[in-house]
Amino acid sequence: MEEFPQLHAGVYQGFDNPENIDIALEYLGKSNGIQRTRELAMKHANLAATAIGSLLESNDENVRKSRRALVDLTQRVITRNKWHS
Structure with a gap:
């Protein structure tokens, strides 16, 4: 989340929503996390x-x-x- 602050909203909303999972995985692939x-x-x-x-x-x-x-x-x-x- 340091590299992509826009992830905060999805993480705090939780991962019950499949959209949040997809977004998190996309950014994870782009990050050094x-x-x-x-x-x-x-x-x-x-x-x-x-x-x-x-x-x-x-x-x-x-x-x-x-x-x-x-x-x-x-x-x-x-x-x-x-x-x-």
């Missing part, structure tokens, strides 16, 4: 991984596994394919 979304997701995932890394160290195996799982999750979010579970 998907790439920008990926860049923001990567930025926030990296910030999350950094925050996890700043937590106090522990010798507890369960804590270490949990931290690793959280870091892995930050990467999974940005590399997943939405069509597969």
Whole structure:
């Protein structure tokens, strides 16, 4: 919506109206929205991984596994394919 402010009206009206969907898809194809979304997701995932890394160290195996799982999750979010579970 940053690139095409005229999308605001359709988005706020909702997508029950097929016309709004068609307009949104048209502008989506013309915009950098998907790439920008990926860049923001990567930025926030990296910030999350950094925050996890700043937590106090522990010798507890369960804590270490949990931290690793959280870091892995930050990467999974940005590399997943939405069509597969």
